[in-house]
Amino acid sequence: MKGSAVRHEREGACFVTAGLLIAVCFFSNGALAAPASYVLDNTEVRDIRAQALKRDYQVYVALPDSYRQGNNRYPVLFVVDANYAFAIVRNIAQRLNRHAGMEEVVVVGLSYANGDGGVYSRRRDYTPTTPRKHDYRSDMPGRQPAFGEAKAYGQFVSGEVFPFIAQHYRVNMQRKVFIGHSYGSLLGLQFLLTEPRTFEHYILGSPSLWYDAGIMFEREQAYAASHKDLPASVFFGIGGLEKLAPGKKRSRSEEEADMLADVREFDGKWKSHKYPGLKTRLRVFEDEDHASVFPFVLTHGLRAYLTSAK
Known part of the structure; x- marks a missing residue:
């Protein structure tokens, strides 16, 4: 077969047509084999046990071009909701390095718990409290919805994931970046209002500040009452379309939340305290909504912290 290569497998044969870059594989019984999965270059998947939580997770690791x-x-960038966000963070970070001269990074994606649905896992692990009023239903049949384990999950990240990454990879653990969106940003705020030095930079997209009737506003007020400083670097990003529809009255509920007004209010409260160690910036991306804004938040949040050769 001119212009083609043939690779014989134990199960059958694969015919790779070089000119078309198409591979067709047949089992010995004539059935089509399942196509191979697409794999991101220079990435690894590691299993890790959360001992106190008694749950298993995976971490996804993307290494830069020069790592070897x-x-x-x-x-090192730590991104939650990794089942969605890991590939986005990895690809944008690489593109900024290759085409904009930004320094290289290692990306660590934090997966949902093994065996749990994504909604179930993130709702439990990223939220600070069980809502005082709610009518949420579980996405996992036979299991009641779970909430409010952000503190315990945060301790797993700092106490178990950090040492694991430091042991197995050449990372600068004095330059850690947290990346979250929506509920993931609630987890970032949990760190900021309890142990702000856990990360050196926080990229928080579209935080769900309406959650539990605005519990994070209460936490912020309590922090301010007992602290003179908040040593942290924070980049807030949100879509300009994440606002209350005309005719609705704003409240601290999911249905009537004005997320844009909420994040402006929250950022304003931080700035009003004049914490000497706090660097905070808010960027509104006017034509974006909750579903579309994350890549913009990520790009500008990285530029606010990582250095560039150009």
Whole structure:
């Protein structure tokens, strides 16, 4: 077969037509084999046990182009909701390095718990409290919805994931970045209002500040009453379309939340305290909504922290 290569497998044969870059594989019984999965280059999947939580998770790790070529230690980005966000963060970080001269990074994606639905896992692990009023239903038949384990999950991240990553990869653990969106940003705020030095930079997109009737506003007020400083670097990003529809009255509920007004109010409260160690910036992306804004938040949040050669 001219212009083609043939690879014989134990199960059958694969015919790779070089000119068309199409591979067709047949089992010995003549049935079509399942196509191979697409794999991101220089990525790894690691299993990790959350001992106190008694749950299993995976971490997804993306290594930079130069990782195998020297002994450099790299800034490390920790992104939650990794089942969705890991590939986005990895690809945008690489593109900013290759085409905009931004420094290379290691990306660590934090998966949902093994065996749990994504909604179930994130609702439990990223939220600070069980809502005082709610009518949420579980996405997992036979299991009641779970909430309010952000503190315990945060301790798993800092106490177990951090040492694991530091042991197995050449990362600079003095340059850690947290990346979250929506409920994921609630987890970031949990860190900020309890142990702000857990990360050196926080990228928080579209935080769900309406959650539990605005519990994070209460937490912010309590923090301010007992602290003179908040040593942190924070980039808030949100879509300009994440606002209350005309004719509705704003409240601290999911149905009547004005997320844009909420994040402006929250950021304003932080700035009003004049914490000497707090660097905070808010960027509104006017034509974006809750579903579309994350790549913009990520790009500008990285630029607010990572250095560029250009």
